[in-house]
Structure formats: C-alpha cells, structure tokens
Amino acid sequence: xxxxxxxxxxxxxxxxxxxxxxxxxxxxxxxxxxxxxxxxxxxxxxxxxxxxxxxxxxxxxxxxxxxxxxxxxxxxxxxxxxxxxxxxxxxxxxxxxxxxxxxxxxxxxxxxxxxxxxxxxxxxxxxxxxxxxxxxxxx
Numbered sequence: 001x002x003x004x005x006x007x008x009x010x011x012x013x014x015x016x017x018x019x020x021x022x023x024x025x026x027x028x029x030x031x032x033x034x035x036x037x038x039x040x041x042x043x044x045x046x047x048x049x050x051x052x053x054x055x056x057x058x059x060x061x062x063x064x065x066x067x068x069x070x071x072x073x074x075x076x077x078x079x080x081x082x083x084x085x086x087x088x089x090x091x092x093x094x095x096x097x098x099x100x101x102x103x104x105x106x107x108x109x110x111x112x113x114x115x116x117x118x119x120x121x122x123x124x125x126x127x128x129x130x131x132x133x134x135x136x137x138x139x
Contacts, residue, residue, distance in 0.1 A: 046099075049098075
C-alpha cells in the first residue's frame with residue numbers, strides 16, 4: 001500500500017465505516033482470550049494504524065474492557081445495529097487504533113508480521129515458522 005492509497009472498511013450492515021490513508025504501523029495476529037471472545041474466533045487480525053489517520057463514519061457503540069492478560073484498558077468499538085467488532089483503542093497506546101482486519105473492504109497485502117499471546121493460541125493452529133511468535137505481548 002502506498003502512502004496515497006486509501007483503505008476503507010465497514011461493519012456487516014454498513015452502518016459504521018472507516019477509512020485511512022496511511023501505511024499500517026503493524027499487522028499482528030493476537031491469540032489472547034479477549035481477542036478470541038471479541039471476534040468470536042480463534043484470533044484477531046489486528047491492523048495498527050495511527051489514530052489521527054482514521055476517519056470514522058456512522059456512530060459506533062463502545063464498550064470498555066480491562067485486558068485479561070495485561071490489565072490495560074481497551075475501548076472496543078462496534079456497530080450497535082449488527083454487532084460487528086470494528087476498532088479497538090489501547091489506553092496504553094492512544095496514538096494508535098486497531099482496525100479489525102476482517103472488516104476491511106480489501107484485505108490484500110496484510111500478512112501479519114508477528115503473533116502475540118501465542119500461549120493462548122488454539123492447539124489446532126499450526127505456527128508459521130517464518131513469523132515471530134511471542135508468548136505474551138510483543139516486546
């Protein structure tokens with residue numbers, strides 16, 4: 001993705017959307033318990049983007065959680081109509097916002113650079129030997 005290319009995404013029903021025109025800071029697979037519950041899946045494809053680069057359309061609802069793994073606060077933004085998890089704000093990194101990768105209109109070119117909280121990964125997930133895995137958060 002070039003710095004002038006815009007990425008966009010939205011919830012399942014289209015009531016809440018977003019766009020950004022900067023390269024992601026990182027793309028990470030997270031296996032923590034919270035991400036598994038939040039996505040209803042075995043992991044979350046987290047696309048970390050500069051918060052000031054993300055423009056949100058519609059009015060997402062927000063639910064604040066305290067991380068099970070590290071105790072940090074999270075604002076989890078989702079569509080109040082269809083329930084799709086869309087964005088997460090990390091209180092310890094307020095300059096970033098996590099875009100849930102599955103909500104992007106175009107998911108191409110988003111290969112994860114690392115996996116975090118791998119000690120919580122489902123045992124049927126085969127690690128990619130070319131990708132760093134961290135038992136907890138990335139250093």
